[in-house]
Amino acid sequence: MKESIHIKNLGPIKDIFIEDIKPLTVLIGESGSGKSTLMKAIALFRWLYKMHNIRSYLKRSNVSKSPFRFRMDTYFKDCGFDEYLKNYPEIIYTVEFSDNRKYTLHFAKNKLTGTSDKDLIHAQDIHYNKLSFVSETRNIIPLWAERGASMPGLKLGFYFHEVYNDFDLASENIKELDINYLNLKLSVKKVQSGKKYFIQAPNKEYELTLKNSSSGTQNAIPVTLIAEHFSKHFDFERAFNESLVKFLFKTDNLTDFKPVKNLGDIKKKLYIHIEEPELSLFPEAQCELISDLISKCFVSNFNSIDLIFSTHSPYIINHLNLLIKAYDCNQLVDGAKIEFEKVAVYQVDEGKIEDLIVKNQRIINTNSLSDTINNIYDKYNQLDKDGRLTEK
Numbered sequence: 001m002k003e004s005i006h007i008k009n010l011g012p013i014k015d016i017f018i019e020d021i022k023p024l025t026v027l028i029g030e031s032g033s034g035k036s037t038l039m040k041a042i043a044l045f046r047w048l049y050k051m052h053n054i055r056s057y058l059k060r061s062n063v064s065k066s067p068f069r070f071r072m073d074t075y076f077k078d079c080g081f082d083e084y085l086k087n088y089p090e091i092i093y094t095v096e097f098s099d100n101r102k103y104t105l106h107f108a109k110n111k112l113t114g115t116s117d118k119d120l121i122h123a124q125d126i127h128y129n130k131l132s133f134v135s136e137t138r139n140i141i142p143l144w145a146e147r148g149a150s151m152p153g154l155k156l157g158f159y160f161h162e163v164y165n166d167f168d169l170a171s172e173n174i175k176e177l178d179i180n181y182l183n184l185k186l187s188v189k190k191v192q193s194g195k196k197y198f199i200q201a202p203n204k205e206y207e208l209t210l211k212n213s214s215s216g217t218q219n220a221i222p223v224t225l226i227a228e229h230f231s232k233h234f235d236f237e238r239a240f241n242e243s244l245v246k247f248l249f250k251t252d253n254l255t256d257f258k259p260v261k262n263l264g265d266i267k268k269k270l271y272i273h274i275e276e277p278e279l280s281l282f283p284e285a286q287c288e289l290i291s292d293l294i295s296k297c298f299v300s301n302f303n304s305i306d307l308i309f310s311t312h313s314p315y316i317i318n319h320l321n322l323l324i325k326a327y328d329c330n331q332l333v334d335g336a337k338i339e340f341e342k343v344a345v346y347q348v349d350e351g352k353i354e355d356l357i358v359k360n361q362r363i364i365n366t367n368s369l370s371d372t373i374n375n376i377y378d379k380y381n382q383l384d385k386d387g388r389l390t391e392k
Contacts, residue, residue, distance in 0.1 A: 137163070173233040
């Protein structure tokens with residue numbers, strides 16, 4: 001299965017086309033360059049395609065009445081894209097199979113096409129996908145878990161509540177987790193009010209609540225816990241059945257339902273999207289976190305996972321070259337390696353992208369990411385002994 005996306009005039013994005021969204025896709029660029037907008041657009045259209053799969057499954061299983069509608073104005077508002085609609089963005093998302101069957105969702109003139117009855121997905125191509133979007137607001141999770149979650153109706157935005165729900169679900173299945181790159185252990189303990197999260201140092205030298213830990217720890221723990229959950233503990237059958245039964249009850253079509261395909265035969269895929277996984281971490285810990293993520297998604301995983309993340313860190317991009325080399329040498333670096341053909345790295349700048357992959361050398365070109373360091377070094381060399389810049 002191959003995914004592609006073409007986006008025009010969406011906020012900071014002028015014209016971006018990704019012909020093949022790789023299992024590991026990394027977006028790097030300055031603040032405001034469009035990294036998060038691009039990743040949110042990919043996540044949104046993956047979700048729309050997921051719902052189109054469910055709708056196709058129900059329709060082909062004798063459920064004539066669709067249990068939901070595609071409300072693009074609501075989805076764009078949830079993504080923070082509602083102000084972009086006045087520029088009439090265009091988004092084309094395509095999923096293609098090896099024998100040239102393809103399905104396209106096309107958003108233009110503020111309308112979505114490709115989800116009607118004539119566009120139903122063939123039974124053999126139906127997938128059940130689970131998406132997780134780990135937003136940069138995840139550092140609020142420790143405090144929210146102890147206070148805000150008990151306040152009915154209190155909202156902190158769509159993406160925060162999405163990541164909190166995944167974090168909460170993950171902590172139902174995982175009560176202890178070693179965070180090796182921070183040399184810490186996470187413990188989840190039941191208390192009268194629900195759950196509390198604790199961080200332990202090696203040999204239990206100290207224990208403190210997650211909400212009182214460092215900012216780097218608070219940002220990293222949700223990333224690692226969610227990735228661990230989806231890698232080894234996520235129950236596709238339970239999630240699919242809950243979604244299916246909810247839709248069938250909503251339309252009162254449970255007795256008419258005749259499954260076109262057994263759940264065990266439906267292909268499954270997990271997608272994890274992360275905004276700046278390296279937030280508040282020292283460079284060495286940034287690299288070790290990426291090794292941990294890649295291990296969970298591509299090495300030690302039980303479920304099939306695709307990973308996409310945005311970053312400001314050149315350290316991470318350089319580290320990916322090391323993990324590619326590790327794969328070629330059949331070795332592991334901090335438990336991780338990644339196949340070159342599964343990796344895509346794009347530099348996002350002024351609403352467009354530059355592909356940093358150098359195919360004939362099997363590396364990621366990081367030269368442009370060193371410009372800032374080189375500029376500092378040049379200015380350092382220009383300073384004379386009186387502290388003035390030498391004229392050139």
